[in-house]
Amino acid sequence: MQPPARPGFHRPTLIIGVGLFALAAVTWFDARSMTIRANYGMGADAASYFVAAFLAALGAGHLIAAMRPGIRAGDTDWAGVGWVMLALVGLIGSIWAGAGFIIGSTLLFAFTARSFGRRALPADLLIGLALSTLIFLLFNKLLQLALPMGPLERLF
């Protein structure tokens, strides 16, 4: 079942290792730019330096681990992942544009359902609209949570 191990590096581990080094570098430079000093003992930068060193050590560990065969992620439905991302973009875009909670959540609902293979976008939009309106009424009126207002929310 396992394909023969390819020579060379295990790519995901390698990439994560490089990412850890990058994170360590960002943390290091951020710590160097700190100006407030403590009177005794450690300042606020000490923890940053420690975490940067820790991240770099783990990055090195990943580079070593990448030489051995690692976890092979199975088949992946990237289109599905893309639809969920689009669903989140729909929500964030709606909030950013001031279209409100209901429209944003409706898009989120319909696109997420689409990502799991549903092909009935209009129906899902309606279900999402009903669900998010219900949530809005429940939480905004009953529990007095401040959900973002848009044109639809002002109708209530």
Add this chain to the structure above:
Amino acid sequence: MDALTHLFQGFGAAILPVNLLFAGIGVLLGTAVGVLPGIGPALTVALLLPVTFQLDPGGSLIMFAGIYYGGMYGGSTTAILLNTPGEAASVVTALEGNRMARSGRGGPALATAALGSFVAALIATAGLAFLAPWLVKVAVRFGPWDYFGLMLIAFVTVSATFGSSPLRGLTSLALGLWLGLIGIDQLTGQTRLTFGVPNLFDGIEVTTLAVGLFAIGEALYVVSRHAFAPEKPIPIKGSVWMTRADWGRSWKPWLRGAAIGFPIGALPAGGAEIPTFLSYTAERKLSRHPEEFGQGAIEGVAGPEAANNASAAGSLVPLLTLGLPTSATAAVMLAGFQQYNIQPGPLLFVQHADLVWALIASLFIANVMLLVLNLPLVGLWVQLLRIPMPWLYAGILVFATMGTIAANPSVVELLLLSGFGVVGFIMRRYDYPVAPVIVGLILGPMADSQLRRALQMSLGDPMVLFQHPGSAIMIVIAVLALLAPFLFRGLARLRKEED
């Protein structure tokens, strides 16, 4: 008996009708959300935090107690019927329980899990009530160095000691510590890693991180897989009730599971999965039917499920008495406490004694409510598993983001949430544990400030950590625990066999 008097007073507060109502709502919501696939107790608590925003602290803490225990009961139902354990601690339950369900014994599997959880939670909550006052007396004498030592132990055991790979576990912890740096430093006012974004000044919210990693990460992971391996719940066939033989084979594993789970949960050692694995191994060794293990042995559900609940209740001991969360769920609970400016720790028992004891009493009440809810009504909860996957996950995402929007309606917060979702997806995909990230985020800044407080008191001399026997011993334990994975290779091998 100091504890008994306090406990009776706690019960007095907890049985007020309004508090019973809160506990009941918590139990219902917790079970309903916990039963959904891929949602473990930590996410259940994180998702339902916004519901408690507007309540008074007492009521909402009591509701928490119900949500917490309810989420655990619900999680075992999913593990048995769907074989998608919502968290590492349910993996073992899924192992035997799902086999039982497949061979038409889903009813007894659910019953032994529910009864085992009840017995274990009862014992562990009693343990909490009697251990907590004693531990508080010890904890008030703790200096910052002692807290720092304790946190080191928690870091190491959560991430490295009991996971399948110390490298991946420590990487998760480092990510959590890194996220913990973000924001304004409490002691000096220095900003760290905020890159001039005002929304980051207050740091990363634990609930945003937990919901992003668990809910959005899980949705991304499931959608990436589900076209290739769709999961269907197994209908419960036959009787829900356990036979005489089932009872005979279950009661000892319950007690043993509770005995294994509570001490491990109560030590600041983290890792809810370790007691379940220990209990599973113990039951397999002690069983008169070892050949049934792997085919659906009831002992293999009863023991680990009891161990799981006992250790989860046990983890409330360090949370309440020391303010030290040792699991993802405890970390989210701590965030819930802080929402009301209640800081768990020894002082909590002095300043808010009535609140703590009402909470502990409510745990008992929630436990009884859950037993009543779960045994006869389990068929009802199972209906929730019939919601088609597209709507189920669409609904989960709407609720997950709603919580974040309600707490902090900003685009930056939602971008963070989505970013954590992508990170959670990558972590699931390459088998990085998620709990150390959350524990790292919440404990990292605490360890930082305890260490600096210790160094301020010693005028900068780091030897202060070794001059106090408590902290010296704890630092030694932490170092040993870091080295232990290499001694625990046997455990890793056991895991491989079961995967």
